[in-house]
Amino acid sequence: GAGVSQSPSNKVTEKGKDVELRCDPISGHTALYWYRQSLGQGLEFLIYFQGNSAPDKSGLPSDRFSAERTGGSVSTLTIQRTQQEDSAVYLCASSPMTGVYEQYFGPGTRLTVT
Amino acid sequence: SQQGEEDPQALSIQEGENATMNCSYKTSINNLQWYRQNSGRGLVHLILIRSNEREKHSGRLRVTLDTSKKSSSLLITASRAADTASYFCATYTGGGNKLTFGTGTQLKVEL
Numbered sequence: 380g381a382g383v384s385q386s387p388s389n390k391v392t393e394k395g396k397d398v399e400l401r402c403d404p405i406s407g408h409t410a411l412y413w414y415r416q417s418l419g420q421g422l423e424f425l426i427y428f429q430g431n432s433a434p435d436k437s438g439l440p441s442d443r444f445s446a447e448r449t450g451g452s453v454s455t456l457t458i459q460r461t462q463q464e465d466s467a468v469y470l471c472a473s474s475p476m477t478g479v480y481e482q483y484f485g486p487g488t489r490l491t492v493t
Numbered sequence: 494s495q496q497g498e499e500d501p502q503a504l505s506i507q508e509g510e511n512a513t514m515n516c517s518y519k520t521s522i523n524n525l526q527w528y529r530q531n532s533g534r535g536l537v538h539l540i541l542i543r544s545n546e547r548e549k550h551s552g553r554l555r556v557t558l559d560t561s562k563k564s565s566s567l568l569i570t571a572s573r574a575a576d577t578a579s580y581f582c583a584t585y586t587g588g589g590n591k592l593t594f595g596t597g598t599q600l601k602v603e604l
Binding site for chain 2: 383410412414421422424427429434435438468470472477478479481482483484485486487
């Protein structure tokens with residue numbers, strides 16, 4: 380079956396613009412996660428969804444970041460008024476449920492803010 | 494501070510040799526997982542070891558877990574150039590819903 384997909388694969392944007400990153404999880408997976416990885420760094424947890432609900436938003440770096448998930452499937456991560464420090468690879472993962480299980484990752488979106 | 498810290502940060506070996514990476518973590522866990530990342534993009538799940546297991550094998554991979562020392566090791570036997578990647582350990586924290594990754598070990602396998 381299809382794995383986790385993300386779009387776009389690469390995004391170059393000017394400082395101050397808004398961007399939307401999309402994640403399509405594996406069908407039937409109720410848990411969805413967003414991570415950020417800056418160049419040469421480890422993974423930074425941003426937010427997770429159980430169904431359409433995001434119980435823990437504490438990992439979002441600032442109020443310029445928001446995420447939503449509709450229909451228990453597709454999720455969108457929105458960054459408003461992008462800054463150069465937002466440049467990173469944004470990774471999405473899904474799993475059958477939260478906790479316990481392994482996560483299946485998408486290929487990521489490389490965001491470059493100029 | 495990192496929930497998981499790995500050492501070494503970087504490891505360079507010759508093809509055919511074994512590679513060992515270590516991971517330490519801080520809080521109690523249900524399981525510990527290892528992932529591989531090629532070229533800074535998507536991660537691939539390698540193996541999961543539960544807290545009541547001490548050792549697990551999958552192909553050329555061997556994982557050990559010592560919950561008393563809060564540490565795990567990943568052994569790759571008979572390494573190949575294709576094993577060149579970054580390897581991360583990960584555990585669930587934050588009430589069990591947040592997967593926290595270690596700092597990673599960059600493995601380079603040379604021909």
